[in-house]
Amino acid sequence: MGDHSKDDVGGVGQWLTPARRTWLYRVITALAPCLVALGVAAQGDVQMWLLLVAAMLGVGGSGVAVANVSIGPRDGGRG
Structure with missing residues (x-):
């Protein structure tokens, strides 16, 4: 129907870059x-x-995927 990229579902694909997914996963994992300690x-x-x-962020529970997320040209080429 429309001209939508499979990576851009409702604009989320543009905002939720691999670098942001990695950051979110690390923050949530640290919290x-x-x-648990605070009860x-x-x-x-x-x-x-x-x-x-x-599962939602597309990273591995063991942290291996987080370590291997590459930041490409679409993400500003930083990394």
Whole structure:
């Protein structure tokens, strides 16, 4: 129908670059143990949420994908 790139679903593809996905995943992963330590969330719940976030952001739960995300020309060529 329209001329839409498969990477640009509702404009999210342009904003959610590999660098931003990596940053978000790292921030959320760093906050998770803090939530458990403060008693805000149970460890099992945090693990479930981290898996969900990893699936949504397209990064691996083991952090391997985060380390291998490349920033290409579309992302300003920085990195």
